[in-house]
Amino acid sequence: MSETSARPSPEPVIAVRDLCMHFPIHRGLLRRQVGAVKAVDGVSFDVMPGETLGLVGESGCGKSTTGRAVLRLYDITSGSIRLEGVEIGQMPQSQLRRLRPRMQMVFQDPQASLDPRMTVEGIIREPLDEHTRLSSRQKRERVHELLDAVGLSRRFAGRYPHAFSGGQRQRIGIARALALNPRFVVCDEPIAALDVSIQAQVVNLLEDLQERFGLTYLFISHDLSMVRHIANRVAVMYLGRIVEMAGREALYADPLHPYTRALLSAVNEPDPGAARSRRRILLTGDVPSPADPPRGCNFCTRCPEVMPICREMDPALREVAPGRHVACHLHDPAITTPREPTRAAPTAVEAASTRGDQPPSILSTRSVP
Amino acid sequence: MTDAASEPTRPGPGGTARPLRPEPPAVRDAATNPWGDVWRQFRTHKGALLGLGFLVFVTLFCLLGPWLWPVSPGALDVRNKDLRPVYHLLWDGSARVSWSHPLGSDQLGRDLLAQLIAGGRVSLAVGWTAMLIAMLIGTLVGVLAGYFRWLDGILMRFTDLVLALPILPLLLVMMLLFRDPLRATFGPATGIFILIVTVIGATSWMQTARIVRGDVLALKEREFVLAARSIGTPARRMIPRHILPNVLSPIMVSATLGLASAIITESALSFLGLGFPSDFPTWGKLLFDSTDRMADFPERVLWPGLAISLTVLSVNYIGDGLRDALDPRIRGR
Incomplete structure (x- = not known):
């Protein structure tokens, strides 16, 4: 996996810092704000050119909201989003419009994301109408090229979306x-609504197109095996935060965060022998409400390896090995090794690289008072 | 309804099952002319076709009638008053009939057929214009309230306000206030026409506004609107491109109902003596003028009543058929 971190750090296509997207809750007669659903609460990541960053997590953890907020389909609460070096976090929509061709989105539900009253040609032409000054003949030509590129017949251009399969x-x-030849595409669960037999075809198409057009993807999915297939790096979200982010191989071979471990243990194992020997980590309880997240670590209510400090202090996302980020006290050497119950300043990262290949055993962490 | 598998093109999946490149569905490649498809679907709706036929007939009857039956609707023929329609001869040989008044004449000797023709012109013009005004205001208010959150409160409270007004007294007051100035400016006939059409239009748009707002609110959360936003489509193009075509069905339905109620409201106004002047026949006024002698001369109520009901009915059917024909999901099945 080192190919992502060892790169001579070109400018990221998209750089997100401390992105927060809170939806206010209004109650009562006067519609006063009584709280906020913290759908995305302090998320940071970079996506490098040509890379695919997979964003996984269970439903309701804020994956789609992150994807939409990154494209500024919402007015974000706070944080910074830089698209190829341009800060778009607080940019007004009218100014943002000029940058829209560089970032596009593939939606989850192909049934809902196509206007039922427009023909296929009209749908594909809409971005061209908005952002280019091509003649209608050139536009038609471009629509046909795009239909070829995604493997649809040109004859379908005059039909309506309802006449097509998922x-x-x-x-x-x-x-x-x-x-519009975007640089950056957010794929918001593009395969979740599809038949399993179709999923692979769509994912392969996305990969082909990435190769041909040099696209950069933020691939949102809850399908861990599909993310393993397409992503270079994977970020795991839980309750509005990224709990672990690492290269694909490292993350799947050796998940560090207990939540990632639980998620991965739920993936179906095609080999029956391996499946029998595998231990399933069952999480108990429900995801806490994002309107009222628990004190301390967001995962402390369900974590099988919870420590007292987890209920007190929120773990920061720290780099425990080159290219490996995890937000967990288990991997904070200042907390787990010197056994200091008082809050230690998050400084020592040196020991982390040696600890990376031998994850802390459950017993040793449980013994922490 | 979602998959393309509903077409009977090939018998089986064939040797190479390639689900992404199926044979084209039976839907014709309609890249040529989408209105051709609309018409093809419209034709399958028998009621709509009949309705369209009748509406065309009534419109032609009213437009060309004065040339075919060049009798003035206001001409008094006192010697031939209270004639029965000629078809009365079929069962009553002693009925007073005359071929110069095939549908009979009223108590002043005015020809009923000529009155029907003239009345139809006015009624249809009032109905269509008032309905179009109401649809315009209703759609505008509904779309703006549904799409722009900051306008929603103001516009919908205004709609509630107008809804809460007692319409008939309001109409009377408006008539009294504006009748004379408008008459003075535009002449008696045009002035009263403008007044009636505006009054009916301005008091019947609220239902449409509410229905449209509700639909726009639901539509705004659909993913294709989000997709258009991610493309960068501004609101001024989003509304005509994505919102309006998708709220066409409820608008169409309330338009057909609106035409009906506009014709009927005009009749009610005429009945109250606040509509057109008394020598100016409309279907509604013919109907109400004849009610007191309805038992003796049922044909004087029957014909204008039939004209109103059939016109309204046919417009309803046309709206129904159009709504289906304009929906690409229903089209072609």
């Missing part, structure tokens, strides 16, 4: 996203 509709959505 996989075909998703291809139309992909063609629309590619119409």
